[in-house]
Amino acid sequence: MAFATSLIPGLDEIVRGDDPNRRADAARRIAEMFLEGAAGFRPEHVDIFDGILTGLVPRTGLAIRADIAERLACLANAPRNLVGQLAREDEIAIAGPLLRHSPVIGENLLVEIAREKGQQHLLAMAERPTLSTGLTDVIVRRGDREVVRRTAGNAGAAFSSSGYSALVRRAGQDGVLTLAIGQREDISDDNLKELLAGSIDAIRRRLLEAAKPARQARIRQAMSDISGMMAPVEGRRNFEAAQLAVLSLHAAGKLNESALLEFAKAHKYEESIATLSAMSGVKIATLDRLISGDRYDPILIVSKVIGLEWATVRALILLRIGPNRVPSQADIEGARVNFARLMPSTAERVVTFWKTRQAA
Structure with missing residues (x-):
């Protein structure tokens, strides 16, 4: 810490003290020193800055922490411990830039944060240039609709076999996700067939x-393999208007149990x-044939x-027997007993x- 103390007299006292203004000023100045010289620092220099900043930055104000996180996000030699501290923060303005871009956050830490934090943190991670199968397994399991759509649309994301299966299952109720x-x-061909089998004609x-x-x-081959997915529905009923209604619900993100219940009750x-x-x-x-x-x-x-x-099941049974x-x-x-x-x-x-x- 000697070189920093020469520029900021009393740094030891500042680090140990409780004066927020002095701490914030020291954090800004030392972070600026690091950022200005980062390109030429050797690993041992980075470690020195890391030790100082991890004692200063977490106790500064939100605006300072967010600014430092934003500026560290794309540095390949950013202080690893400091980045880890900031990436774990609940405030997405601080954690978000690092979760989106930082190359120094390791796989284990990303998975840990994905398991513990909320949807905004998952959404930020979904934008990383690459996503491992271990990370996408967690994201697909915990993520909401927007998170999973963003992850599926990330060309750098990799999915395990079970992760892909879960992704395809979720797409059964989400036309936007199906397209992604x-x-x-x-x-894979099998996943593509399963995806198409679970979607309506208009989405295909x-x-x-x-x-x-x-x-x-x-896609045409998969459609052919699952036997005429583009053909009109056979039978005495015309489902064309119903399919269009369901497509509209898909597009609005409202194709869910509530919509089904309303249809059945009506x-x-x-x-x-x-x-x-x-x-x-x-x-x-x-x-149609079975029901x-x-x-x-x-x-x-x-x-x-x-x-x-x-x-909803009861409403469907009543629908079946007629009004x-x-x-x-x-x-x-x-x-009811049989269903339970x-x-x-x-x-x-x-x-x-x-x-x-x-x-x-």
């Missing part, structure tokens, strides 16, 4: 239109089936897979079988 995933260069067409010419062939059959299709990845024609059958079991199964609440018929209380209670007992893993196997049959 579908345009990734690293998506938009993906095909947005894709580069070199990728369009892969006895809008086509819209309800189209929404269930978009949320589950089961084709409209398959769901219009003699039993309500398919409603319980698909509802369990996509995690619906009983109130002018009233089921017995015993039948409704029996359905149905294991998600069992329901998932049945839905997988449906998807296999519809693609065969």
Whole structure:
């Protein structure tokens, strides 16, 4: 600390003291010294600055910490401990620039912060030039809609097999996310098929239109492999208007259980089936055939897979039997008990079988 003390007399006392003004002034001056000479400092010099600044900067005001963090964010030899301190801060104005850009933050620290901090921190990390599979596993699991969309759109992000599967599952209720995933260069053929199987026709067409010419062939092949995804829905009902309604909900980020419940309560059959299709990845024609059958079991199964609440399941059962018929209380209670007992893993196997049959 001798060279710094020669420029800032009484630095030892300032570091140990409680005078915020003197501390802030010292932090600014020493940070400025480092930033001006950073290009020529050897590692041992950086370590000296690191030791001084980690004792000064955390106890300065927000504006000073944010300014220092912003200026350190792109330095390849920034003081590692200081950067780690600032990157852990709850205030995103401080942590954000470092989480977006700093090359000195290690993988372990990024994963630690991703596990502990909120959505703004995850969103900042989603913009890093590269993202490891370990980090994206956490981001996809914890991130909200905007975070996951940003991560999927990051060409430098890498995803593990389980991470990609989780990403594709989330895309089943998010058309914007579907488009981002579908345009990734690293998506496997199996993941692409699963992604397309879980999306509505209009989203598939938009993906095909947005894709580069070199990728369009892969997308067309995947569509062909999952058997006529672009074909109109067969059967006695016309689902075209319902699909457009569901697409509008996709675009507005409102395709969720609440929308499904409203459709079911209003006895809008086509819209309800189209929404269930978009949320589950089961084709409209398959769901229409199963749900219009003699039993309500398919409603319980698909509802369990996509995690619906009983109130929505009940509304779908009432939708199935029609607006002018009233089921017995015993039948409704029996359905409720069966739904509660149905294991998600069992329901998932049945839905997988449906998807296999519809693609065969």
